[in-house]
Amino acid sequence: MTAASSVDVVARLRAAGCVFAEDEARLLIEAAGATGAELDVLVARRTAGEPLEYLVGWAEFHGVRVGLTPGVFVPRQRTEFLVDEAVALARTRGAPPVALDLCCGSGALGLAFSNILAAEDISVTLAAADIEPAAVECARRNLAALDAPVYQGDLFAPLPAALRGRIDILLANTPYVPSELIARLPAEARDHEPRTALDGGPDGLDIFRRVVAGARDWLAPAGHLLVESGAAQARTATEILTEHGLRARVARSEEYYATVVIGTRPGVTSAR
Structure with missing residues (x-):
């Protein structure tokens, strides 16, 4: 993923009101791998309000990555x-x-x-x-x-x-x-x-x-x-x-x- 793509993702997330846009962009890029199309889908879903944890498939809780799927409560x-x-x-x-x-x-x-x-x-x-x-x-x-x-x-x-x-x-x-x-x-x-x-x-x-x-x-x-x-x-x-x-x-x-x-x-x- 190019630096330009990363900057674009951050900008889109920030425009949607994501407070931690840089951190979220990094996680979404990691989840998408080398597929630009997949990244576009993930960013669109995030800017539409879907929980980040559902998109990346996990939540960090007490230092552990806990697997998550849509429809499951996100641990706070x-x-x-x-x-x-x-x-x-x-x-x-x-x-x-x-x-x-x-x-x-x-x-x-x-x-x-x-x-x-x-x-x-x-x-x-x-x-x-x-x-x-x-x-x-x-x-x-x-x-x-x-x-x-x-x-x-x-x-x-x-x-x-x-x-x-x-x-x-x-x-x-x-x-x-x-x-x-x-x-x-x-x-x-x-x-x-x-x-x-x-x-x-x-x-x-x-x-x-x-x-x-x-x-x-x-x-x-x-x-x-x-x-x-x-x-x-x-x-x-x-x-x-x-x-x-x-x-x-x-x-x-x-x-x-x-x-x-x-x-x-x-x-x-x-x-x-």
């Missing part, structure tokens, strides 16, 4: 904070953790969580689940190297009974945008990502409530549920956790501009 950088909190809790378990990535999308959270702990010689038994067929297929590809099963269905419904009461770390990146605010999301999310991964109902906590209602039965003693939420939702979220018998706390990160609510099942961790 702020959610790396949830993974960091989960890793810190897993280190205290005293035994290799059993983890579940619920509402898993591409499987990015489970993948990053497992990779970080693997680098510390901590083996993770991971499973994942999502209601969207496209997400399940994508997650199965991303988690294949970990030999992690990915189940399709509504929240806990498709999980095997053998996991009940055994999950040490439950990662749940539930949708938490209030329904009336969906229209205000950037077009690339609103028009391209699955609504089921974005719309959290009237107050943004509908799916969260359902997850919490079932979590205690699936968590191991002293197991942890971690869910990302909006800052303004945290107080209500902790009340919901408490109502269902979980010890609740809130973790916040100014660096990531992220809020994570954590519910812990009472009990004592048992070595396996």
Whole structure:
């Protein structure tokens, strides 16, 4: 690809309002390879508002390239904070953790969580689940190297009974945008990502409530549920956790501009 072509791509992306036009141009040129026609198609799709991650086929999350396909939720950088909190809790378990990535999308959270702990010689038994067929297929590809099963269905419904009461770390990146605010999301999310991964109902906590209602039965003693939420939702979220018998706390990160609510099942961790 010539320098002139690169300059042209940057100009087209900048004209379309892409803030990081130079970085996006580099990634699109890389994805197109030596085919100028393919690059034209990719740039046209990007300037029309399609997510960059769909066009290049991956998203970077916690230092890992996570494979993505159209129609699958794009993992956000702020959610790396949830993974960091989960890793810190897993280190205290005293035994290799059993983890579940619920509402898993591409499987990015489970993948990053497992990779970080693997680098510390901590083996993770991971499973994942999502209601969207496209997400399940994508997650199965991303988690294949970990030999992690990915189940399709509504929240806990498709999980095997053998996991009940055994999950040490439950990662749940539930949708938490209030329904009336969906229209205000950037077009690339609103028009391209699955609504089921974005719309959290009237107050943004509908799916969260359902997850919490079932979590205690699936968590191991002293197991942890971690869910990302909006800052303004945290107080209500902790009340919901408490109502269902979980010890609740809130973790916040100014660096990531992220809020994570954590519910812990009472009990004592048992070595396996």
